[in-house]
Amino acid sequence: AQKVTQAQTEISVVEKEDVTLDCVYETRDTTYYLFWYKQPPSGELVFLIRRNSFDEQNEISGRYSWNFQKSTSSFNFTITASQVVDSAVYFCALSEGSGNTPLVFGKGTRLSVIA
Amino acid sequence: GAVVSQHPSRVICKSGTSVKIECRSLDFQATTMFWYRQFPKQSLMLMATSNEGSKATYEQGVEKDKFLINHASLTLSTLTVTSAHPEDSSFYICSARGARLSYEQYFGPGTRLTVT
Numbered sequence: 057a058q059k060v061t062q063a064q065t066e067i068s069v070v071e072k073e074d075v076t077l078d079c080v081y082e083t084r085d086t087t088y089y090l091f092w093y094k095q096p097p098s099g100e101l102v103f104l105i106r107r108n109s110f111d112e113q114n115e116i117s118g119r120y121s122w123n124f125q126k127s128t129s130s131f132n133f134t135i136t137a138s139q140v141v142d143s144a145v146y147f148c149a150l151s152e153g154s155g156n157t158p159l160v161f162g163k164g165t166r167l168s169v170i171a
Numbered sequence: 172g173a174v175v176s177q178h179p180s181r182v183i184c185k186s187g188t189s190v191k192i193e194c195r196s197l198d199f200q201a202t203t204m205f206w207y208r209q210f211p212k213q214s215l216m217l218m219a220t221s222n223e224g225s226k227a228t229y230e231q232g233v234e235k236d237k238f239l240i241n242h243a244s245l246t247l248s249t250l251t252v253t254s255a256h257p258e259d260s261s262f263y264i265c266s267a268r269g270a271r272l273s274y275e276q277y278f279g280p281g282t283r284l285t286v287t
Contacts, residue, residue: 093278099262099280100278100280100281101264101278101281106275147214147215151276156203156268156276158205158266159215159217159266159276161214161215161216162214163214164214
């Protein structure tokens, strides 16, 4: 069965600090997709990244970077030089198969960035 | 492109009444729509999968007679919470998938339901 674990429930950092959000997943499929979403207080999910299981290259997008390690079944997310606007709940999610199955979400990590 | 809307964004209703939530794909045809529920400070949990023109598939523990799902067209799915109770108060989010969009899923902005 598929499962996503975000062990960090809440993280608090001071502005400009770097912060890494952990995500560990379980799946029996060899083909799957991993996602990160940001959920600000408004509730709307903001898509951040989608990565398929065959692409282990790390990705950087501005202050965001992702480290995908199949050997440890992890897909960690790092925010560099955090800002107050980064404060939100971040969800890691998994979709088995070719990406057309529903997403299984982790419990989320609440990030608070303090000025 | 690939925009999904939900209506209403917020609704307050009295216990015992029914509430309908609409999920629309605005610029693509959604062959499949998923309905998720998120209780306060919790994660999103899948409620049901809705395919256009067929009956919805419900997850274990979700009452199909209480949460009626209709996916009558390729751009609209509705979730009706019947005889709502305070414990149904939650954030309901839909996502839509279109065959022409590489099977990517797009989430709506969510509907916050409060039952008094």
